[in-house]
Structures are given as structure tokens and as C-alpha cells.
Amino acid sequence: RPQQAVRQGMTRSAYLDWLAAPAHPAPPAKRHADLGPDLVVGYATGYGPKELACFVRSLRTHSTAHIALVASDRPETTAFLDAHQVDHWRAPQEAGWAPHLLIGRFKHYRSILAAYPQARRVLITDVRDVAFQGDPFAAGFGDEESPIALYCETPPGDLGSHGANPKWLKSLIGDPMAATLARKPVVCGGSIIGAPAALDSLIQTLLWLCAIQRSGALEGIGADQAALNVIVHQGLCPAVAVPNHRRVATIGYADPPQVSPEGTLQNPDGSESPILHQYDRHPLAKAAIDARWITPDLVSSAAPKPTGWAKTKARFRKSLARRLPEWR
Numbered sequence: 001r002p003q004q005a006v007r008q009g010m011t012r013s014a015y016l017d018w019l020a021a022p023a024h025p026a027p028p029a030k031r032h033a034d035l036g037p038d039l040v041v042g043y044a045t046g047y048g049p050k051e052l053a054c055f056v057r058s059l060r061t062h063s064t065a066h067i068a069l070v071a072s073d074r075p076e077t078t079a080f081l082d083a084h085q086v087d088h089w090r091a092p093q094e095a096g097w098a099p100h101l102l103i104g105r106f107k108h109y110r111s112i113l114a115a116y117p118q119a120r121r122v123l124i125t126d127v128r129d130v131a132f133q134g135d136p137f138a139a140g141f142g143d144e145e146s147p148i149a150l151y152c153e154t155p156p157g158d159l160g161s162h163g164a165n166p167k168w169l170k171s172l173i174g175d176p177m178a179a180t181l182a183r184k185p186v187v188c189g190g191s192i193i194g195a196p197a198a199l200d201s202l203i204q205t206l207l208w209l210c211a212i213q214r215s216g217a218l219e220g221i222g223a224d225q226a227a228l229n230v231i232v233h234q235g236l237c238p239a240v241a242v243p244n245h246r247r248v249a250t251i252g253y254a255d256p257p258q259v260s261p262e263g264t265l266q267n268p269d270g271s272e273s274p275i276l277h278q279y280d281r282h283p284l285a286k287a288a289i290d291a292r293w294i295t296p297d298l299v300s301s302a303a304p305k306p307t308g309w310a311k312t313k314a315r316f317r318k319s320l321a322r323r324l325p326e327w328r
Contacts, residue, residue, distance in 0.1 A: 013215055014096075014215035015097075015215040016211055018096070018097055023092040023108075025089045025092050025112065026091075028088045032066070035065060036066070037118055037121075038066065038137045039065060039066045039116050040059060040063070040065050040067045040136065041068050041113070041123070041124050041125070042055070042068075042124070044070065044071045045071060047077075048077055048300045049299055049300075050300040052077070052081070052127065053293050053298055054131045054290065055131060057084065058133065058292070058293055062132050062134050062135050062274065063132070063135050067087065068086075068087045068089060069081065070090070070091050071090075073090050092108065100223075103210055106203045106206055107207060109124060109203055110200055110203055116196070123191065123275075124199065125191045125275070126189075129190075130190065130279075131276045132274060132275060133264045133276060134274030136274050143246075146239065148193070148195070148199060148240070149247070150187045150188070150228060151191050151241075151244065152188065152242065152244045153188040153244060154186045154253075156254075157253070159181050159183070160179075160182030164222060165226070168221075171217060173212065173226070173230060181230070181233050184233045187228055187232045190248075190277045191250075191277060198238060202237045202239065205236050205237055206228060209230060248273055248276075248277055249267055249277065250277040250278055251277070252281045256284060257279075258270075259284060259288045264288075265285050265289070
């Protein structure tokens with residue numbers, strides 16, 4: 001009977017059923033095997049060469065790491081990634097319900113990590129709003145010896161006051177527990193560096209923490225960020241929280257950065273971080289990065305965002321799903 005219940009999806013949690021499903025990203029048709037022991041992993045579905053150029057070209061300029069991206073299965077995208085020695089993984093075809101991609105990608109990262117047993121250090125990173133101005137694995141930032149390093153996006157603010165983080169945290173662990181973390185710095189999920197085994201443990205912990213919420217709540221954004229902050233600040237994995245503007249500069253909420261004559265972005269103290277995150281939220285910074293890496297020959301195949309009534313309807317449906325009970 002237990003096996004019959006599983007076959008019939010009787011856990012009463014769409015999320016747990018999805019987590020148990022054996023969907024995996026499709027391995028690349030061509031593997032670039034002559035690269036070094038470092039690995040960069042990201043999810044880039046829905047983007048074309050124009051949207052990928054800043055990430056891929058800047059990274060390949062500064063690093064010989066393996067790059068494994070889950071990207072759209074379009075000929076122009078495949079050709080662009082192959083030209084820059086990027087292993088092109090294809091997103092799985094999900095059968096039935098699936099959470100928001102910000103959660104779903106972490107399940108699929110486990111398959112990718114397992115496919116690179118030679119990897120020594122791994123960077124799991126956002127793609128659309130990330131660019132590089134140095135080797136992301138360079139020494140000298142004080143986080144090299146930690147099994148896992150996550151990077152803060154503060155100052156300004158903390159988990160109790162920073163953007164949507166208070167809402168995301170309360171949704172995951174409730175008001176009383178969220179209050180215990182209110183004065184902690186905000187760890188951003190945009191860039192995570194660590195040893196493969198430690199990262200796999202981190203991902204498993206994140207995925208299980210997300211089961212606290214109703215499945216409907218996981219159709220929106222924020223649960224991954226909340227879970228990572230719980231993991232770091234509660235010591236659930238051997239991870240350190242690295243201050244902003246060191247290896248990673250997460251600048252979405254910061255003052256606009258200075259742009260050097262060479263087109264690089266500078267931190268408040270004049271230094272330059274090798275990894276830039278959320279640079280596109282400042283028009284001059286975005287223009288400087290785009291000018292360096294985007295060329296007129298690149299085509300865009302980005303999926304259009306919903307507008308008007310379609311956008312309103314999608315937001316209402318997700319808001320309703322977040323509030324509906326889930327009987328388990």
C-alpha cells in the first residue's frame with residue numbers, strides 16, 4: 001500500500017512529489033574536457049546569445065574554468081556556447097507541477113555537480129545580471145579555506161529591513177523565528193562558491209527547508225534566498241558569510257558604482273571585485289558592461305515578459321496559491 005500511495009501521488013504535497021520525481025537536465029552533446037579543475041554552474045533558460053554575452057564572454061576572458069549552463073535548446077544559443085567552450089545542458093521536461101525556477105534549478109544542479117567529479121571548486125551563480133572583471137576563483141579574498149562561501153548584499157539594511165527579505169523569511173519560518181535573525185546580514189543567493197560535496201549538502205538542506213512552505217508559495221520567488229539565510233545564520237552547513245565588495249560585489253541596493261576609464265566597476269574603496277552581481281540595476285554601470293561585451297552581431301531570443309492583464313492575472317494566481325491551505 002505505501003508503494004501504491006506513492007504511485008498515486010498521495011503525499012498531498014505537490015512540492016515533495018516534484019522533489020521525488022526523477023527529472024534531470026539533459027547532458028551536453030559535446031563536453032569541453034580540456035579545461036581546468038574549477039567549475040561554474042548556472043541556469044540560463046529563456047536567453048539568447050545577446051543576453052548571455054556579458055556573462056559568458058567576461059568569464060571566459062578571465063577564467064579557464066569549466067562552464068556548465070542550462071540553456072535554451074536553440075541553434076544560435078548552442079553555437080554561441082560552443083564557440084566559448086561552454087557545456088550546454090538542456091532543461092528537463094517537467095511532468096506536472098514544478099516550483100519557480102529559482103527553486104527548481106537547485107534540484108537540477110545536483111545532477112550537474114555529479115557529472116564533474118574532477119571539480120575542485122565550484123561557483124553556482126546567477127547569469128542574467130552577473131559579469132566578471134577578474135578570475136572568480138582568484139586567491140586573496142580570505143574565503144578560500146571555507147567549504148562554502150556565500151556573499152552578503154549589505155550594507156545597507158539587514159534581514160529585518162532589507163527589501164523583500166523580511167517577507168520571504170517570515171513566509172518560510174514564521175514571524176518568531178524570523179525575528180531571531182532580523183539583525184543578521186543578508187546573504188544573497190546570486191553567487192555561492194564551495195567544494196562540490198559541501199555544495200551538494202547545502203543544496204539538499206535548502207530543498208528540504210523549502211518543504212516547510214505550502215507548495216503554492218513556492219511558485220513565487222524568495223524561498224531560496226530565505227532558506228540560504230537560515231542555513232548560514234543557523235549553522236546548518238559549514239558556510240561563511242563574506243562581506244560585500246570583496247570577491248563578489250552585489251550592487252543592486254548600493255550607491256551607483258564608479259566606472260573606470262577602462263569600463264570596469266569600482267567598489268566604494270576603489271577596489272574591483274572579480275564577480276559583479278546586479279550591475280544592471282544602475283544604468284551607467286549596465287551601459288559600461290554592455291559596451292565591453294555585447295556586439296551588434298548577437299541575436300536575442302529572450303522570452304517576452306507578460307504585460308497588462310496577463311501580468312496581473314499571473315500575479316493574482318500566485319498570490320492566491322501562496323495563501324491557499326495544503327492538507328498534508
